[in-house]
Amino acid sequence: MKKNNLKAWLYLLPAILFLGVFMVYPLIDVCVYSVEENYNFARQSYTGIGLENFRHVLSDPYFVQALKNTFLIVIITVPLSTGLSLLIALGLSSIKPLKNLYQTIYFLPYVTNTLAVGLVFMILFKNTEYSQAMVNLLITKFGGTGVDFIEGPYWAKMFVMCFYTIWVVMPSQILILTSALASVNQDYYKAARVDGASSGRIFRKITLPMISPTVFYLIITGFIGAFKAYSDEVALFGTNLNAAGMNTIVGYVYDMLYGDSGGFPGYAAAAALVLFAIVFTITYINLAMSKNKVQYM
Amino acid sequence: MKVVLENLTKVFPPRNKKGDDVIAVSHFNFEIPDGQLIGLLGPSGCGKSTTLNLISGLETPTEGRILFGDEDVTRLSPEERGVGLVFQNYALYPHMTVEENIIFPLTNLKGDRKMTKEAMHEKAVEVAKLVQIDQLMERKPKELSGGQQQRVAIARALVKIPRVLLLDEPLSNLDARLRLQTREELRRIQRDTGVTTIFVTHDQEEAMSISDLIIVMKQGVLQQIGKPQDVYDEPENLFVAQFLGTPQINVFDGEIRGGKVWIGGEAVLDADGRADRPVWVAIRPEGFIPDENGVFTCKLDRIEVMGRDVSVVSTHPKMTGRNIRSIVSAEYRLNPGETEVRFNLKPAKVRLFDKESEARV
Numbered sequence: 001m002k003k004n005n006l007k008a009w010l011y012l013l014p015a016i017l018f019l020g021v022f023m024v025y026p027l028i029d030v031c032v033y034s035v036e037e038n039y040n041f042a043r044q045s046y047t048g049i050g051l052e053n054f055r056h057v058l059s060d061p062y063f064v065q066a067l068k069n070t071f072l073i074v075i076i077t078v079p080l081s082t083g084l085s086l087l088i089a090l091g092l093s094s095i096k097p098l099k100n101l102y103q104t105i106y107f108l109p110y111v112t113n114t115l116a117v118g119l120v121f122m123i124l125f126k127n128t129e130y131s132q133a134m135v136n137l138l139i140t141k142f143g144g145t146g147v148d149f150i151e152g153p154y155w156a157k158m159f160v161m162c163f164y165t166i167w168v169v170m171p172s173q174i175l176i177l178t179s180a181l182a183s184v185n186q187d188y189y190k191a192a193r194v195d196g197a198s199s200g201r202i203f204r205k206i207t208l209p210m211i212s213p214t215v216f217y218l219i220i221t222g223f224i225g226a227f228k229a230y231s232d233e234v235a236l237f238g239t240n241l242n243a244a245g246m247n248t249i250v251g252y253v254y255d256m257l258y259g260d261s262g263g264f265p266g267y268a269a270a271a272a273l274v275l276f277a278i279v280f281t282i283t284y285i286n287l288a289m290s291k292n293k294v295q296y297m
Numbered sequence: 298m299k300v301v302l303e304n305l306t307k308v309f310p311p312r313n314k315k316g317d318d319v320i321a322v323s324h325f326n327f328e329i330p331d332g333q334l335i336g337l338l339g340p341s342g343c344g345k346s347t348t349l350n351l352i353s354g355l356e357t358p359t360e361g362r363i364l365f366g367d368e369d370v371t372r373l374s375p376e377e378r379g380v381g382l383v384f385q386n387y388a389l390y391p392h393m394t395v396e397e398n399i400i401f402p403l404t405n406l407k408g409d410r411k412m413t414k415e416a417m418h419e420k421a422v423e424v425a426k427l428v429q430i431d432q433l434m435e436r437k438p439k440e441l442s443g444g445q446q447q448r449v450a451i452a453r454a455l456v457k458i459p460r461v462l463l464l465d466e467p468l469s470n471l472d473a474r475l476r477l478q479t480r481e482e483l484r485r486i487q488r489d490t491g492v493t494t495i496f497v498t499h500d501q502e503e504a505m506s507i508s509d510l511i512i513v514m515k516q517g518v519l520q521q522i523g524k525p526q527d528v529y530d531e532p533e534n535l536f537v538a539q540f541l542g543t544p545q546i547n548v549f550d551g552e553i554r555g556g557k558v559w560i561g562g563e564a565v566l567d568a569d570g571r572a573d574r575p576v577w578v579a580i581r582p583e584g585f586i587p588d589e590n591g592v593f594t595c596k597l598d599r600i601e602v603m604g605r606d607v608s609v610v611s612t613h614p615k616m617t618g619r620n621i622r623s624i625v626s627a628e629y630r631l632n633p634g635e636t637e638v639r640f641n642l643k644p645a646k647v648r649l650f651d652k653e654s655e656a657r658v
Contacts, residue, residue: 185386185388187384187386188388188390190355190388191384191390192390192401193355193374193375194355194375194376194381194382195402195453196375196402196405196406196457206390209390209392295391295392
């Protein structure tokens with residue numbers, strides 16, 4: 001028995017080693033940094049231990065703005081993207097001709113380079129010295145007045161941001177939901193038809209419960225992904241997100257470490273832990289709420 | 298409810314561009330009397346499930362009409378037809394309890410047919426008692442045995458009191474002993490409710506044992522419809538004769554010549570005035586009477602003792618199967634070292650079929 005245990009540990013060693021060095025140690029380190037006040041990389045020194053870093057971060061207007069942006073993105077994009085994906089997946093699974101063509105089209109954003117997507121969004125939304133953004137051209141054509149979506153009012157920027165996020169996450173969600181829908185045994189639908197259920201009721205009472213584990217998975221990962229938003233913001237508004245007022249929590253962490261205002265590992269660690277606490281809480285609430293709703297067959 | 302099929306045809310488009318249309322059901326005409334249990338019987342792929350789906354309304358016919366009583370239901374949805382359907386795999390909604398499954402058809406009712414929660418519960422308990430699952434109402438389908446699941450499926454199909462109850466291979470997912478028990482149960486439920494019931498099966502024994510009428514199909518074409526014993530005794534063609542009965546009917550290459558039925562060099566029976574022609578001579582296993590001076594000689598292969606009776610396995614140059622099986626009384630004793638066995642034949646158990654058309658002569 002003892003020998004077997006030794007063997008088991010030996011087999012696990014590479015994984016434990018890597019996880020330890022690249023996951024556990026940094027995690028502990030972040031916790032340590034977050035309580036060391038005025039930590040300095042170069043001198044490897046700090047002035048004291050306490051919650052000063054957290055106090056600073058939470059009262060920093062840039063962090064509060066980042067928190068607000070992140071929450072808005074999460075609250076707007078997660079339900080919208082999941083809902084739209086479900087609608088499109090339902091549509092895709094009920095059509096027969098050209099099904100593959102449509103599936104390919106909806107999946108295209110997933111295989112498209114982020115920078116290329118960013119470029120397209122620039123053409124759509126950014127006013128240049130020579131011409132208006134395409135969307136603005138459309139708006140003026142229909143008698144409205146254009147808005148500067150990239151450097152204009154906050155709501156316009158947030159609109160573009162959410163639009164972009166939804167557009168980027170939908171393809172994989174559609175793909176996953178389409179396969180979930182395809183895995184539902186057709187006999188249930190036939191049985192429901194014989195039982196006289198309308199298509200709306202079939203969706204609510206049969207389809208939705210059957211694919212609920214997948215929907216739930218998408219919501220959880222959607223929440224986590226949206227809370228970690230950063231690169232999409234950079235693609236649209238450039239690296240100086242604070243100036244654009246479009247920073248996110250992860251953006252704030254990055255800025256504290258490496259940005260113009262960088263060199264504050266303590267603040268970065270504290271902000272990262274705040275994000276962790278938020279994601280943890282939200283995921284926990286999600287799990288608790290879904291307990292009676294999600295059907296694992 | 299009387300069910301009438303008129304010239305019912307279902308053609309499926311070919312699976313690929315080069316293929317031909319698949320004719321699943323071809324020009325069906327029959328009438329099912331009210332309140333009977335009907336077995337729709339045939340080998341796999343003969344179109345019996347398609348026929349069931351057409352009656353249920355899940356498929357629309359290419360041609361022909363379906364009538365329930367005097368009402369033409371050809372263009373009606375399953376719901377409007379008022380059919381109950383039990384699927385081969387039961388298709389119980391896995392996320393609902395037994396009770397929720399049973400009342401699901403009731404919760405879909407609209408307008409003035411809408412029911413209160415209490416009324417639905419009462420109704421559910423009523424049918425659950427009928428199929429004896431009222432103790433299991435709170436369970437989920439996966440917590441039930443196959444037989445229990447099937448009862449739930451039947452209860453769900455019965456809860457709206459359908460005009461016609463349809464069952465697709467109702468016994469195929471059950472083990473042998475449960476199958477026997479369930480088919481009697483099915484018979485009882487049908488008698489208790491009086492609902493016209495049609496069930497599909499490929500097991501001829503199952504169909505014969507509980508049906509009031511059996512309908513035999515082959516490749517989308519109706520072969521014969523009648524009372525089980527009548528169809529067994531008086532098959533209209535060679536296919537029906539071979540399909541019904543275990544062990545299978547024994548078929549010989551023979552002919553009618555000079556008022557006698559000949560198999561090889563032996564005249565085995567009177568031809569009762571039938572004209573001379575080559576025929577298939579089909580003899581039921583129970584149609585053989587061993588007799589030392591019998592008219593029909595076979596080469597003895599072996600004897601299988603089954604307790605109640607004895608199965609004599611023999612061969613003959615003119616047979617079509619692998620061997621000849623005859624079932625004789627257990628009192629029959631064979632002399633050791635015998636290589637030949639002689640039989641007399643019971644005329645009622647011998648049927649003649651045309652060599653070309655395979656129709657009854």
